[in-house]
Amino acid sequence: MTSAPQHELNQLAGLAFAKGHGTGNDFVLVDDPRGEITIGVSAVAALCDRHQGIGGDGLIRAVRSDSIPEGAAILSADERAEWFMDYRNGDGSIAEMCGNGVRVFVDFLIAQGHVTLEHGDALTIGTRAGVKQVARTDNGYAVDMGPWEFVFPEAAQEKAIDSLVQTRGLDVNRPALSVSMGNPHTVVALADDDELKELDLTHIPSVRPVPPQGTNVEFVVPSEPLVTDGVGNISMRVHERGVGETQSCGTGACAAVVATRRWAAGDGPDQHQADEWNVQVPGGTVVVKFIPSPDGREHVELSGPAQIVARGVIAGA
Numbered sequence: 001m002t003s004a005p006q007h008e009l010n011q012l013a014g015l016a017f018a019k020g021h022g023t024g025n026d027f028v029l030v031d032d033p034r035g036e037i038t039i040g041v042s043a044v045a046a047l048c049d050r051h052q053g054i055g056g057d058g059l060i061r062a063v064r065s066d067s068i069p070e071g072a073a074i075l076s077a078d079e080r081a082e083w084f085m086d087y088r089n090g091d092g093s094i095a096e097m098c099g100n101g102v103r104v105f106v107d108f109l110i111a112q113g114h115v116t117l118e119h120g121d122a123l124t125i126g127t128r129a130g131v132k133q134v135a136r137t138d139n140g141y142a143v144d145m146g147p148w149e150f151v152f153p154e155a156a157q158e159k160a161i162d163s164l165v166q167t168r169g170l171d172v173n174r175p176a177l178s179v180s181m182g183n184p185h186t187v188v189a190l191a192d193d194d195e196l197k198e199l200d201l202t203h204i205p206s207v208r209p210v211p212p213q214g215t216n217v218e219f220v221v222p223s224e225p226l227v228t229d230g231v232g233n234i235s236m237r238v239h240e241r242g243v244g245e246t247q248s249c250g251t252g253a254c255a256a257v258v259a260t261r262r263w264a265a266g267d268g269p270d271q272h273q274a275d276e277w278n279v280q281v282p283g284g285t286v287v288v289k290f291i292p293s294p295d296g297r298e299h300v301e302l303s304g305p306a307q308i309v310a311r312g313v314i315a316g317a
């Protein structure tokens with residue numbers, strides 16, 4: 001008898017794919033310029049299955065914006081967004097945005113010969129969280145992730161706390177702050193590295209109240225001192241919506257820095273504030289910066305590496 005993943009993979013026999021990652025957040029990538037390939041929820045889950053599929057935290061389909069309805073809407077607002085990142089979590093659910101994924105996506109577009117991008121140049125990409133500018137840097141890509149927002153603005157303004165989180169390995173409910181980077185995040189500060197290490201993230205953390213679209217949950221330990229030579233430092237583990245624990249989450253790193261900076265603002269004037277932050281995750285380090293923007297809103301820039309590591313073809317039975 002064929003297993004459910006094998007059955008799904010049989011339907012996709014002959015499909016070419018690549019595998020890539022950004023700080024250990026890994027993705028199956030499919031090139032579909034004209035939007036001709038349908039990969040349903042259970043087919044995405046089969047491709048991302050780590051035992052019976054290729055394995056990945058998510059699936060990214062590269063499609064021209066004019067060949068997917070969400071992309072056509074983006075294109076009418078910004079005609080530079082020729083390519084759309086169709087992002088799915090490993091369980092097949094749709095996510096609005098993926099910070100690590102968009103770097104890997106651009107690396108894939110370059111590798112496929114769809115675009116050329118010199119160091120220092122930027123490309124406009126369509127996503128379900130709007131257009132993103134992705135610039136090539138010496139060691140990867142820097143993405144203007146756009147403005148951040150509190151999910152529950154009033155509570156966050158008052159006490160910088162709006163949710164309670166409980167997960168295995170934590171003795172009591174912990175206060176948290178929910179931040180949107182286009183997709184939802186709930187950030188929890190822990191006391192030290194031991195607490196971070198001891199968390200069991202094999203189950204979905206319990207969050208109250210849950211943001212309307214569900215939530216990714218980031219557990220953060222601020223470094224001592226928090227800011228050195230004008231650069232902030234935190235460590236983070238993450239439980240991703242639609243996936244589970246991952247080695248890294250780019251939008252999560254941005255949300256974690258937004259929450260940490262907000263909490264630190266209560267501790268005194270400038271010594272805990274910075275415009276640049278290193279976020280250490282199990283899969284490496286990403287850098288988060290606050291940057292001014294012509295739209296007058298503070299934007300967040302995320303930078304880090306991206307790598308395509310393999311290519312193949314789905315075999316089928």
Ligand SMILES: N[C@@H](CCC[C@H](N)C(=O)O)C(=O)O
Nearest residue numbers: 095098099100183249250251
């Ligand atoms: N790992 C990604 C985020 C992927 C989507 C997330 N699981 C969600 O459902 O919002 C990142 O690097 O940002």
